[in-house]
Amino acid sequence: MARAAGCPFDPPPKLRELQEEAPLTKVEVFGQTAWMVTRYDDQRRLIGDPRVSSDVYKPGYPAGNRILPRQDDDTGIGFILMDDPEHARMRRMVTAPFMIKRVEAMRPQVQQIVDDLIDELLAGPKPVDLVQAFALPIPSLVICQLLGVPYEDHDFFQKNSSILLRTSASIEERTKARGNIGGYLHELMGDKLENPKDDLLSGLAERVKAGELSRKDAAGIGVLLLIAGHETTANMIALGTLALLEHPDQLAKLRDTDDPKLISSAVEELLRYLTITHQGRRRAILADIEFDGQILKAGEGLIFPNDIANRDPEMFEDPDALDITRDARRHIAFGFGVHQCLGQPLARMELQVVYGTLYRRIPTLRRAVELDEIPFKHDGGVYGVYNLPVTW
């Protein structure tokens, strides 16, 4: 579905129409039919239901020919596409580093990374592309440190993960990109098995040695975390900055505060307002579900566009307004249910540091081109901007 011209921050008008007129309706998508669920409450009720599956190979999963073929190579698929109990077993192997207190302990390091990059921006030429010079390096440096992936290789995995997530890339291109990253992580896992360090991948290597996890599945988890760890946060940094530049009153409130509560509130509101996971979460129905008088049948698919759920007027008053002072904490930009984003505590902390620092240190930050010259990621698995030339 297309966004309206001139409204790059708003969900497609068609979704709003569905939410108002047919909040639970069958649609044709990817050459098959699936239930489109557009209300906030309905999404939360259904996505957490144990009768729905995240397994893309289950009948009815709405993906059409977008599914990559099963790969019998070096890496497992990662628990994002698995159901419990196997999903829970694997996920719990990597939850510890994302605990609130451990993420908080990383805050000074992240602040240092952000401050150093801003120093470089201020010392360098302008205009500059904020995506390449700032938005991508921050989460990339952070996730590399956490996982134990050499940051020198960032060109390689950023390029491949960007192809993998682009809906306009062919299935062959995406399969190749997936294979490239998979091979890389499989190699790296070998290194962690021989020379373990104090990082997340070495922790997984310990599990492999203990016979709790195969090397293939360990590499699969590595692929998942590496990709998820930088594309998403990078897009929130760049798109969030652009949204604020287009709402100068909101930007001013954020720039003029050092109240961590307001900064945190701004992060939640931008997550809600932008909901960059704009493709919607998807599931297959495993057993019939009676829902508000309708029967959702086993073998049918479900689509949850969380961007429109986060603009549901029943849940958020005046939902299309960006208001960093509102309480947006109940948004579902990270999804909902047992598959909710594993890295959300880290993403939140990174965004708090970025939004709390960038505009304060560069108060005259502004676009260097017109809004309509900025290429938006309409074809991205994650929404954002391909580049954002800024000056000050």
Add this chain to the structure above:
Amino acid sequence: MKVIVDQDKCVASGQCVTAAMDVFDQRDEDGIVVLLTENPPESLAADVHQAAAVCPALAIVVED
């Protein structure tokens, strides 16, 4: 007010800790929820309800 948590359902998102850190904690080995007090004071009611509402696994029940 009585709080009940289900450690089997919990997915270690930690959002209960962010919402009400005097009531919820996470265990060190895997981040799964630990209840610090079953009967928190009324002054924390709003925070506890917020914690239950944002729990993605619906692992927190609050009985008023």
